[in-house]
Amino acid sequence: MGSRELKKAGLKATLPRIKILEILGSNDVRHMSAEDVYKALLESGDDVGVATVYRVLTQFEAAGLISRHHFEGGHSVFEMNEGEHHDHILCVKCGRVDEFLDETIEKRQHALAKERGYAMTDHSLYIYGVCAACQKEQ
């Protein structure tokens, strides 16, 4: 279980934290909202409060265990940090999410920031469109 990771991240290994780490780790669904995580906890019979879910997700993010995205529609979406940084392409019809990493774009971003005198710290890029499957159906 995730007690190891938690301690390594300087976090007490509590039941809610272990469970949430498990849920995000099960590569069942990679991108989950706080609500999704909360529901998954309830379904697996674990009684964790919403407040705790939000607190833990924020802590995990601060600890670098997960990252937070802002997909169109407002609320935050989280995913386990494993593998490289990447950006997202989303289907506006069915909500499907694909990931990609493009060196050309990554480099251009840094160059653009530099040109304008900024010390770049981060970026977020989302491409929206209609996925192959959704294009077919009518």
Added chain:
Amino acid sequence: MGSRELKKAGLKATLPRIKILEILGSNDVRHMSAEDVYKALLESGDDVGVATVYRVLTQFEAAGLISRHHFEGGHSVFEMNEGEHHDHILCVKCGRVDEFLDETIEKRQHALAKERGYAMTDHSLYIYGVCAACQKEQ
């Protein structure tokens, strides 16, 4: 005044709509939240309800008069549609906003979407960093 633009957009030229168009048009601040617009209205002595501000902004967006962005922090930010499409670079210290348009990135986005079978409809790209001025101080 903006009666012309409003009618051309198929919208009744009402007082609230004219005022809001004026506020967004005065290139005083280019990027404003609904709250910003609401406050600007109050300050200029115009009594418009928040609900109307939100409704009008949504209508303006649908009519293509303005566009909506989601800067980090969640809530929507609007800006008048004039000139080309562009993306944004934001200072995480002072909130400064700069604009840019990079053909290389624009093209790569289309290519990436295509590669993955998506019919791209839109995209959003934000670069975050510390602006020149904020780097200097301390």
Added chain:
DNA sequence: AACCAAATGCAAACAATTCTCATTACGATT
């Protein structure tokens, strides 16, 4: 001037997230 659908203002309703605070559970220490 009269009329009507469309637009407005107000307040209540919402959704996502955060805060408050009394209670509980890690995990370090006897």
Added chain:
DNA sequence: AATCGTAATGAGAATTGTTTGCATTTGGTT
């Protein structure tokens, strides 16, 4: 293994940003 202090939790109230319902105006057309 029992004890203890602190950090973490759960329940619910509170916030924030935004939307909705509805009675009342208003713009534009006759």
